[in-house]
Amino acid sequence: MVIYFYKADAPYGCFSNFSPHPICLEGCEWPTVEHYYQAHKLLGTPDEPLMSIIRKAVTPEEAAAIGRNRARTIRADWSIAKRQVMWDGVLTKFLTHSNIQAMLLATGDDVLVENSPRDSYWGCGRDGTGHNALGELLMRVRQHIRHHPEAMLS
């Protein structure tokens, strides 16, 4: 079976990076994975002080709007670094919240697809042929947790 997800308030919304599941990383609490991901576009750049503004954004939509602002120069290695940032954020999320970890494990070997109409890298894009990197990453997180069930964070 293929499971499609996208909006946090729709079915399987806990797989969205916009879902309200805080994570603790680098000594800070991030309200969502999206806050963490968007802020890390600015790590090591002159706009690095904005990372804490993004972290404190009231909604993930607001965090994404700041992180996507083309007026800023994001880090030069972002196209490579974003994969590790996303792995760290998403893995931490599913090691922190046991209820959604159970939902992820309950998907068995189903294929997970971020059904994003605008993103053909993290999602499958408007025509469904995108990379679906977030779905693939979630399936790797699922596999990782199956092999490391002791890794739950408190």
Ligand SMILES: Nc1c(N[C@@H]2O[C@H](COP(=O)(O)O)[C@@H](O)[C@H]2O)[nH]c(=O)[nH]c1=O
């Ligand atoms: N779920 C979801 C989105 N998808 C998320 O957007 C992020 C990619 O952002 P960027 O690299 O800046 O294009 C990534 O976390 C992806 O999962 N975007 C949205 O505007 N609304 C949403 O509900």
